[in-house]
Amino acid sequence: MDNGLFTPQDLEELSARGITPEAAAHQVEEIRKGFPYLEILASASLEQGILRVETSEEAGYMDLWEEYLLSGKASVYKMVPASGAASRMFKMLYNFLEAPYTAPEKPEEERFFSHINQFAFYERLNEACLRNNWKSIPKLIAAGEYKTIVENLLLPKGLGYGSKPKALLLFHNYKEAPRTSAEEHLVE
Template sequence: MLSTNDLNQIQQRGITQQQVEHQLEQIKAGFPFLRIEAAAAIGHGIMAPDDVQRDKYVTDWKQYLEEGHKVVKFVPASGAASRMFKNLFAFLSADYDVPTTDFEKHFFDNINKFAFKKELCAKCKANTGLSVCKLIEAGRYKDVVANLLEAKGLNYGQLPKGLLLFHKYEQGPRTPMEEHLVEAALYASSDGEANIHFTVSHEHLELFKGKVAEKLESFEKLYNIRLNVSFSEQKPSTDTIAANPDNTPFRNEDGTLLFRPGGHGALIENLNDIDADVVFIKNIDNVVPDRIKADTVLYKKVLAGILVDAQKKAFEYLR
């Protein structure tokens, strides 16, 4: 199944042949479900602080920040967006040309609501001479999808989730990466600074740096804060081989094996390199627009207050 070239490619990534074969066997056999003891409930894995307790934890976190501790927001951002668009990829390769499935119909019925609509329209005009609406009127639905997913257009089929336009604002759309900069300013800053660290894949590092360079100053002015942004790369040795439906290795057009970034557990080494007193960890696409950010900010502060309370007790015991 694996050629000499395959073995060389595997070795160059810092992975062993046995690891790849084990991954393929896991894909073939499937993964067992976790054994669940009970549903999480208040008092059984879930805390439910009342208003007084909640305010206390928020105050504890505020005092902790005023003491000058270093806080870092750690964001795994290596995830590719290709799985988000699997239904649209299926439409592109389908033997029909008009929206047929419920998903396809819903996508085109709501296309004007997407944050990327304006940019998609510009790509469609550049490549076909027609806007998104005109292409739809002409029944050229696949041209719209191709300009969304392929390199000639927005290339969303190959970009990481952190660089897709997610939310609409009057000032312009934002990517998830930008939303995390905002969150860092709102609940993870001290001494007028906020530190945020993104783990990214090597091929997307310069794209992330470019987006930060483009947007950083505006967010610093908006929140009157200095944002210190850093990056690290997920190690190739933690990637997972991709497989076909028949469980054979999936190959690129040039015959090489395709590897996908491993899960967030693969980032434990990156996390271990972070020097901070408190680290917030949050997935790149777990973001909301400003109009509903208040709860996110409040309960991040509550969680942080609970943490520093526990930390204080632990330090007392040590002393």
């Protein structure tokens, strides 16, 4: 093993997670070598990899999940989706920008604006709105300037999220600060 690969702090973190330095070095080597592409046979759909759960069955499945988590055998990992361009993710907002109306009319548009303060990027978007338009998001909403908010989110004059890779978008809120999905991978 290359003793220069990990700092003392890294070794402490690895030990706390139950990972030997050898196992971590092996993981680093695997990442350096790269991984072969997987062959995707078909996309998942209902009854083809995705189980439809009826409302009456939800409680039973939740009980099974809780039982599994408490069993001591649980091996649960978090997946942070972060591949590809964000433009697909914001398709609805691009459509809104091009629409002839100025206020949200479709349910997904209304949902976006009614929950905007819950997004991890909210504070940075608010700063961009203040910098570019001298108004906060609540004031822009009160003035009916919804498209100005979307422009500050998607276009380069604001956060430029429409053209950034998803890995660089603020995805999750934490007490200390929001994180991009790339940062989430580094933390894990």
